Amino acid sequence: MTDGFTPFRRLAIIGLGLIGSSIARACRQHGLAETIVAIDRDAEVRARVTALGLADVVTGDAAKGVAGADHVIFCVPVMANAALAATIGPHLAPGCIVSDVGSVKGSVVKDVAPHLPESVHFVPAHPVAGTEHSGPDAGFAALFVNRWSILTPPEGTPEAATQRIRAFWEAMGANVEIMTPEHHDLVLAITSHVPHLIAYNIVGTAADMEKVTQSEVIKFSAGGFRDFTRIAASDPTMWRDVFLTNKEAVLEMLGRFNEDLLALQRMIRWGDGDGLHELFTRTRAIRRGIIAQGQETAAPDFGRTPAPVPPVKANPQ
Amino acid sequence: MTDGFTPFRRLAIIGLGLIGSSIARACRQHGLAETIVAIDRDAEVRARVTALGLADVVTGDAAKGVAGADHVIFCVPVMANAALAATIGPHLAPGCIVSDVGSVKGSVVKDVAPHLPESVHFVPAHPVAGTEHSGPDAGFAALFVNRWSILTPPEGTPEAATQRIRAFWEAMGANVEIMTPEHHDLVLAITSHVPHLIAYNIVGTAADMEKVTQSEVIKFSAGGFRDFTRIAASDPTMWRDVFLTNKEAVLEMLGRFNEDLLALQRMIRWGDGDGLHELFTRTRAIRRGIIAQGQETAAPDFGRTPAPVPPVKANPQ
Numbered sequence: 001m002t003d004g005f006t007p008f009r010r011l012a013i014i015g016l017g018l019i020g021s022s023i024a025r026a027c028r029q030h031g032l033a034e035t036i037v038a039i040d041r042d043a044e045v046r047a048r049v050t051a052l053g054l055a056d057v058v059t060g061d062a063a064k065g066v067a068g069a070d071h072v073i074f075c076v077p078v079m080a081n082a083a084l085a086a087t088i089g090p091h092l093a094p095g096c097i098v099s100d101v102g103s104v105k106g107s108v109v110k111d112v113a114p115h116l117p118e119s120v121h122f123v124p125a126h127p128v129a130g131t132e133h134s135g136p137d138a139g140f141a142a143l144f145v146n147r148w149s150i151l152t153p154p155e156g157t158p159e160a161a162t163q164r165i166r167a168f169w170e171a172m173g174a175n176v177e178i179m180t181p182e183h184h185d186l187v188l189a190i191t192s193h194v195p196h197l198i199a200y201n202i203v204g205t206a207a208d209m210e211k212v213t214q215s216e217v218i219k220f221s222a223g224g225f226r227d228f229t230r231i232a233a234s235d236p237t238m239w240r241d242v243f244l245t246n247k248e249a250v251l252e253m254l255g256r257f258n259e260d261l262l263a264l265q266r267m268i269r270w271g272d273g274d275g276l277h278e279l280f281t282r283t284r285a286i287r288r289g290i291i292a293q294g295q296e297t298a299a300p301d302f303g304r305t306p307a308p309v310p311p312v313k314a315n316p317q
Numbered sequence: 318m319t320d321g322f323t324p325f326r327r328l329a330i331i332g333l334g335l336i337g338s339s340i341a342r343a344c345r346q347h348g349l350a351e352t353i354v355a356i357d358r359d360a361e362v363r364a365r366v367t368a369l370g371l372a373d374v375v376t377g378d379a380a381k382g383v384a385g386a387d388h389v390i391f392c393v394p395v396m397a398n399a400a401l402a403a404t405i406g407p408h409l410a411p412g413c414i415v416s417d418v419g420s421v422k423g424s425v426v427k428d429v430a431p432h433l434p435e436s437v438h439f440v441p442a443h444p445v446a447g448t449e450h451s452g453p454d455a456g457f458a459a460l461f462v463n464r465w466s467i468l469t470p471p472e473g474t475p476e477a478a479t480q481r482i483r484a485f486w487e488a489m490g491a492n493v494e495i496m497t498p499e500h501h502d503l504v505l506a507i508t509s510h511v512p513h514l515i516a517y518n519i520v521g522t523a524a525d526m527e528k529v530t531q532s533e534v535i536k537f538s539a540g541g542f543r544d545f546t547r548i549a550a551s552d553p554t555m556w557r558d559v560f561l562t563n564k565e566a567v568l569e570m571l572g573r574f575n576e577d578l579l580a581l582q583r584m585i586r587w588g589d590g591d592g593l594h595e596l597f598t599r600t601r602a603i604r605r606g607i608i609a610q611g612q613e614t615a616a617p618d619f620g621r622t623p624a625p626v627p628p629v630k631a632n633p634q
Contacts, residue, residue, distance in 0.1 A: 128540045148536050177536070187529050190522070192540025197581060198515055203600040205507070205577045212504050218606040219465050219494070223445045223509025224516070226613050227544050229604040236597035243585045243593055254582055260522045264514060265571055268560045276560055280553035283520040287546040289535040296543050300448030300455065
């Protein structure tokens, strides 16, 4: 933890979606950068960023935008990183720290590092936080508070650069952990990527039923399905890129998921009530751990916020 | 819809868990029964029901408890229904309407109907509502507001009895739909049962990793996994019974889920980005429908309620 954080002189954020715009807001709120440069190739996004007052400079030109910056953060879908790094590499100032927020780290290191000059430091980051909404209007400054941000500095990154980025994330309220890109990609495959995949999958399965109408699926979604649709409403481009770039870890975890699901299916077919009950009891412990660590609330959210009580309709005699 | 509801004279609720206790509270709040009898075989539950003031009479004796009631609701795990019906059948008053709240309807009709005297009417119900918490303290009166309750009256049930139960649920704030038990079990298999099964499954898979620690699974759960643990914290006995009694529909839907997941797995292996993007875009439409119908809010709940912003740590120079 750091007690004080010396602001960056010029921070360039490339991609002002949910994450990029939340970083801009948090930096503004906590004074973490003297000048914020917002770079986005989408004119509509730039117009919103200007209207929301999220940055001091707003531009569509990444090469010009990063000039003179002492910190540049890539906040784009992970498959856009390589071309972006090639574009801006020659324009980076010596001593600049380059980072990102991608959900896959092995591919980021592979795609970005070769394009960076020797004088630039590279500290990839992944804030494990987000919502199902996208775009510059969806961000908020508190998004990273009490969430974890994982740093995966490649070999050769100066310790001082890594510590600077750690302090930056801590100043935005996040907890920081450092690990290798390979381990990150394995951990996130099971805690994030496969959960998203099966959520997308069951929503797709439900949409394709011929004996159950889509209207019925929607009406009776409070039985559990609803929770999956939230995840399955996440940004399609971002998630396509995650699955294509973390292919091996996702396929490994998916293989385990499938094995376990076949075992459950067999228990149901053969009426093994004890086996089902044992698993259903064991899974409660993990949830208790998540709540205890502040990564979730214990509020009874299946019911969501209780709706206002309707007017009394009873007619006592 | 009903403008007025004539209260039941004596309502017996068997099983004061989340659902049973929510019904008791809603009936109290809206005056839907002159006398509420709470029947539970668990002495601890009875003590809580008494302490919470949820009923006028609290007993562990189901046969005595149902005597003289004009409405009896089974709120127990579905596999407990048959024995319970055999016990109370001879003690039911003529004209009494028997109902339940089970998540499976085919088995309820099969298990309960044979034990009821001819003079008693049977209107099975399933309120599609709940939270991940269990027990009499977890209930609340607004649980059913704007949720759907499905009625599956067997052939021969007088229309007046069905309409009485419809009015009862509407008075508690629910919307009511009537369908066959078979169709109910198919619809709920995809909107509730299979989602619960895959949630239990992925939490189990994550707990069994040897290369990723349980502590890491918990720390980084905000990436999506967290949402599954909520469902996987639901009552183990209730859910064991659901899978054992709705075996055929669950296995059919699970088969479809698996086929679709294999297709997705293949897209990832072969790098079919367009196929992934197409599915991920399509699934957003279903979520929009769920929000439009008031079965979910659009609040960005991945981030949960934004935490209080930490004290400013920046140290501008």
